[in-house]
Amino acid sequence: MFFYYLDLAWRSIKKTPMLSALMIMAISIGIGITITTLNIYKMMSTNPAGEKSGKLFAVQLWSQGPDAWDRFDPQITYQDGFNLLKSDIPRLQTPMFRTGGAVQTEDPAFLPVLQSRVRVTNNDFFPMFGLEFQYGQAWDDSVDQDARYEVVLTDELNKTLFAGKNSVGKTIYFNAKPYQVVGVLKPWAPSPNYYDLNNGAFGNVDTLFVPYSLAPIEEYGSWGNTNGWNYESINNYAQRLTSEKHWTQFWVQLDTPEQVAEYRQWVGQYIEQQKKLGRFGSPKADVQLSDVDQWLAINKVVPEDNKVLVGLSVLFLIVCLVNMLGLLLSKFLRRAPEIGVRRAIGASQGQIFAQHMVEVSLMGLFGGLLGLAWAWGSLMLLTKKFDLESSLTHLDTSMWLIAPMIAILAAVVAGIYPAWRVCTTNPSVYLKSQ
Amino acid sequence: MLSMKNISKVFKTDLVETHALRDFNLEVNEGEFVAVTGPSGSGKTTFLNIAGLLEGFTHGDYFLDGINVSNLSDNKSAAVRNEKIGFIFQGFNLIPDLNLAENIEVPLRYRGFSAKERKRRVEQALEQVGLGARMKHLPTQLSGGQQQRVAIARALAGEPRFLLADEPTGNLDSLMARQVMELLENINQSGTTIIMVTHDPELARRAQRNIQIVDGQVCDFTMYQPNAARSASHSSVDKLVANAQG
Incomplete structure (x- = not known):
């Protein structure tokens, strides 16, 4: 059924290109900003000592x-x-x-x-x-x-x-x-x-x-x-x-x-x-021995400002998701008559819910990929405009996986309520009126 | 086959209670063709929705195929609808983005049939309603009568025991209405139980039994015996197919 739902999702996106583009754009901007700040945060907080991290100690004496x-x-x-x-x-x-x-x-x-x-x-x-x-x-x-x-x-x-x-x-x-x-x-x-x-x-x-x-x-x-x-x-x-x-x-x-x-x-x-x-x-x-992780924390390598920035970007992502939620609700409820038919001919609420979750996941995936492009562009801009170190603004390879995952997760979170609304709607209401 | 005992359905708002069905009792035997008539607001559609497990009810018991389906979970209700019940609606209710074959295979997908089996059933159902050559057409490319036949094919593809039709000819002209009615009669003759809600007394008379609902209660039963005139008016499926293809 997954591939059937995927096919329906793709048709649905094509059927409402403007609305779908708006939703994908909303999530991509949120993801783009989140990934930009997250990338800088990650590059700052990376422990480059690897497996030796717990064996190397900075010695401090009082x-x-x-x-x-x-x-x-x-x-x-x-x-x-x-x-x-x-x-x-x-x-x-x-x-x-x-x-x-x-x-x-x-x-x-x-x-x-x-x-x-x-x-x-x-x-x-x-x-x-x-x-x-x-x-x-x-x-x-x-x-x-x-x-x-x-x-x-x-x-x-x-x-x-x-x-x-x-x-x-x-x-x-x-x-x-x-x-x-x-x-x-x-x-x-x-x-x-x-x-x-x-x-x-x-x-x-x-x-x-x-x-x-x-x-x-x-x-x-x-x-x-x-x-x-x-x-x-x-x-x-x-x-x-x-x-x-x-x-x-x-x-x-x-x-x-x-x-x-x-x-x-x-x-x-x-x-x-x-x-x-x-x-x-x-x-x-006294003496203080700090391994690399402790050393990076003691020296506040990742500034508090950076953490605040990540928090703010997550809040921005939430705002984008709320927008997406509204658009999804409108899109899904407009489809309620079709869902009524599907329910009447044997689809369970769970199947309808799954169908919509696949659709929001697909939009999340597109949003995540577009968000990666935004993040890449933002990091390039930061490098050029603010002369930041390239080690900080290099888009970490893990982000290629993290961005679509966050985007899909975020889209699924935004889609839960609209999908639940449409799958719990009484089908008989729409069967007569369609 | 279908047994409703003392079914009541009450719609409540803050101000009023509306009794859509009250102490509704009905027995439908396997293979029957039952027409349900009654004035607007009498409870016909509510009865059909309850019979199709699309709506719950306030009191009473409902047995379908000997099983009490009064308090089934959503999943079980969906499975019963999928396996045992076929729906035909006045507005056809085809999914406009899907072609005829895709429309017909929707319930088959939910039932978990393989692609091969779905294809076989879709082809068979479309042939049965005389639209085998139009598998890839979209619903909007068909006339109303053809769309209703596709809807019937969709209902038949799952080989249900039980067909519920809500004003199936309500949106059709008289010629198409007659063709659809003849198709339903043929389906019934092959053993499928049909309950059809209609306003048209002429169509109702063609059913084996006519039930009149007034104020949410069954108020009259009329048993029609198949007569020569009705038999003569039957067209075979073959003839219908020939007409459609012609």
Whole structure:
């Protein structure tokens, strides 16, 4: 019977093209707006860490004094990062911060390019966050111990510097110092850029990676936030490294809950030790470990405004559905005499109801497909007019399924009352009058 | 076959109660051709709607084929209508968007017949009413008499035991009315029970039994015996088909 109902639905749509087009248009506009906001919301709230999400933890320390901020700061001090590295509990761990500078090749004709997205980190960063290499590999552990001038390039920067060719073994100059390229990454663009949310969560992926061990030597400046809770006179880089300023991020990989508990205990002991040295003066001194989901929530990667916008678009969809409901009621009741005949010759209320549900579902499907086109157009417009990141305005593939499903569901909801009205109408009323 | 005992039907509004049927009793035997007459507003259509399970009633019992159908669920009523009852209406009530074959197969679809069986029955029914060559025509392309014959074909396709006809010739001219009436008589002769509501005393006289309803009650029974004149006036289906095709 489904295909029979589908055939009747198609005939009905063709029979009243204007009315059907109005209904499809109503639902498509609602769906278009809902899918646009939902798509942006989804792209913002995606957890790009995948299956490692529950194993990667951002480490936060309440190291500030009693009269400072009443919260965990997203970053920690350089000295705490340095000390935490001494734990052998995490399988992988890395302190890091962002810096920047001019990059050039050995080719004298190549003009230096400013790179504002340079990550200072150690070699655990690459396996922790799932970066894969196109050429070469990460620098080895000895570089993190003894500080050698080696770098890893992203595919993007390698294209800029070496036209995408294998550049492993070549030399680049970063702030006029020569570094040897040891690896080139495959294209990589986590969205949001969860490992460092200080510089914006989207479209802000690093392009060059330099060893953390070089920081005290090269005195890389922090191109991210630096938070201080007390006055400190900092006149040189060494003072910055030993200061109470929060400017580095610290991530660990803990594979089991036992490891998490053990690490938490270890850091707790570290805090007690530091208290004896006169640091961690607040009674609230503690450690907070947040996995990626928690980290994205703590940092409010999806702004409240965005949630409100999704809510408003759903309300708009409801308004469209109410309009559709009215049009459906008019269309279905106009068909009541035919339904009276069908009922008289043996159709049950359930069969009539199903017939109309198939019809509204078909209109919902058309509305959903048209709504997708609206959403695609809206996202293109947003990208062009408001210069939004393409990672946010790219129409997610899941929406190709979600949009028709929401549209069909919404149309079915709107169609329930009109279908119920027409299938419960007394057929005898129309049989005489037809 | 059909047995109504003390059926009452009351339509209520805030101000008035209208007794469409009161203590209505009727027995119709299998194979009978019963004409129902009566003045306008007497309750003929209400009786027909109740007999066809299109409307419920306030009091009484209704047995169809020995089964009490007084309180059937909607699904069961629909199944009984589909399997046992065929309807013929004054206004034909064909679905205008469907061609003749599609119109006739509507009840067959609800009954769950296979495509092959539906096709067989549709062809048979259309042949029976002399419109076998017009399967793909739309109802609007036919005359009133032809449309009524399609409606009869639709009613017959499910091979019902019981045909309910509400003024089947009311919208037809006298020639077409006679042809439709002859078709109904032939259908009745093949064993189908027919109850026909009509205002036309001439048509009523051609039925085996005439029931008059006045003020919602059966007030008169007249049993007609088939007579020579009536027999002579019968045309065979073959003749009808020949006329239609001619």
